[in-house]
Amino acid sequence: MTDRAPQPVDRQLPTEESRDLLALVRDIAQREIRPRAAEEEEAGHFPREVFSLLSEAGLLGLPYSSDFGGGDQPYEVYLQVLEELAAARLTVGLGASVHTLACHGLAGFGSKEQRAEHLPAMLGGGLLGAYCLSEPSSGSDAASLSTKAVRDGGGDWVINGTKAWITHGGIADFYTVLARTGGEGPRGITAFLVPGDAPGLTAAAPEKKMGMKGSPTAQLHFDDVRVPDSRRLGEEGQGFTIALAALDSGRLGIAACAIGVAQAALDEALTYAGGRRQFGRPISDFQGLRFMLADMATKIEAGRALYLAAARLRDAGKPFSRQAAMAKLFCTDAAMSVTTDAVQVLGGYGYTQDFPAERLMREAKVLQIVEGTNQIQRMVIARHLAGPESR
Structure with a gap:
């Protein structure tokens, strides 16, 4: 039996535009997401086509500036969009949240040039992001991460290590990666924007989970992954x-x-x-x-x-x-x-x-x-x- 359409939630939204936005999201959820949710979750199918649709509709960049392709929406509105998507299928709602998380470092701490170069494609160009903080031996204790990034002497950084529990691991187009560039503790961590097809970046087989089977969660292995300094986000040591x-x-x-x-x-x-x-x-x-x-x-x-x-x-x-x-x-x-x-x-x-x-x-x-x-x-x-x- 497929999921039934829910009764609309009586939402208090700040503008007519936001009310129209939520109506659009409910329509997409009812037509494109909910009818296939149970079948595709059981089959472990990731709905990349749904994320492409959300990107085309401007729904993957809602809380970011329109100067870079975002939607200029307050979090009050953006979060209610996530709620509607998750009610239809958690793989989609959580996936949209993770994508927003992956864009946060660049949008908040990147240079004007970095934002102009990368954000439009990330927010509305069909790309899908992931966030790489956790590791096999550092989950809750994130400040103890051991993935390392070292300069090669020519302006590039070389990243080695393993990240774990990465939503969209192996299928994302870009990763926001936290790596150790200095001493122990939080002050030795720096953030990088790593392309999904970077040489030396590979994904393990997805984890076999009790739920959200349609959302791939995997370890990522960094084996001499080279990243130019122009993809460093913020200052060295600012990553945490x-x-x-x-x-x-x-x-x-x-x-x-x-x-x-x-x-x-x-x-x-x-x-x-x-x-x-x-x-x-x-x-x-x-x-x-x-x-x-x-x-x-x-x-x-x-x-x-x-x-x-x-x-x-x-x-x-x-x-x-x-x-x-x-x-x-x-x-x-x-x-x-x-x-x-x-x-x-x-x-x-x-x-x-x-x-x-x-x-x-x-x-x-x-x-x-x-x-x-x-x-x-x-x-x-x-x-x-x-x-x-x-x-």
């Missing part, structure tokens, strides 16, 4: 600052995707509960189930309000790191809870692949892990509240 800035924004993308998945699960549960009859009446008449649906809807509304509040801080140029961590933590935990409850509402059918509830539950789990586990989010929040831990 660039990475943290990107992750603050990226966490909001994950939060929005999580609420999209949760909303899809609630829509499925409501449709099923209204049509399934037991003891002579719809199961949605039973108080125990009605309370469960009420709790699911409340978690979704609370999560949406939290990520939008953080987005509005970002749009106003105010600090939002703590709120981004809170949004990522709450929204992804809510998605896990809501999708689990959706499976319960459907009973035995929820445990089968004939309905999307089980797929949504499997997909929700990864959102508690990617771009900083929820345990890391709690550390970030506590650091803002109580200061750093004493050693």
Whole structure:
């Protein structure tokens, strides 16, 4: 059984343009994404054609400047676009978020010449990006990464090492790569923009995951990959600052995707509960189930309000790191809870692949892990509240 079309969310959008934008996204999701989601996820098919369509429609560069091909949209709007895409298929919503993350270093820290040369193709030219921070031995402890970049004496950098858990690994057209150019710790890290077809750059076989099977996640191996200094982003040693800035924004993308998945699960549960009859009446008449649906809807509304509040801080140029961590933590935990409850509402059918509830539950789990586990989010929040831990 294919996913059902959801009821439109009653969104508070700032402009008529943004309302038209969300209507376009819902139309694309309904026509091009949702009908094939279950079949293509089961087959492990990555919908590159959908990303090409999103790029042509200007939906892969929404939060960036129109001077370089972006959409000039505030995060308040961009995140709601991600939510709609993720509700149709997480592979697409999360993929769009990762692409935005991969563009962040260049857009925020690149020179004017670098942005003019590369950003138009990245934002609206059909290219697809990936973000390379994690490594096999440095996930949450990202500052301990060991991939190295050294100068060759002629103006180029030579990168060696392995990156892990890379969304779009092996299929991306460009990678934002964090590599060690100096001593230990965060001050020794520099960011680079690496072409996907660079000689010496290879991808391992994609990981076999419990969910998001259509989104390739793979290790990347850098074997004497040469990168000109003109592709260094920011100053030497500034890479970790660039990475943290990107992750603050990226966490909001994950939060929005999580609420999209949760909303899809609630829509499925409501449709099923209204049509399934037991003891002579719809199961949605039973108080125990009605309370469960009420709790699911409340978690979704609370999560949406939290990520939008953080987005509005970002749009106003105010600090939002703590709120981004809170949004990522709450929204992804809510998605896990809501999708689990959706499976319960459907009973035995929820445990089968004939309905999307089980797929949504499997997909929700990864959102508690990617771009900083929820345990890391709690550390970030506590650091803002109580200061750093004493050693």
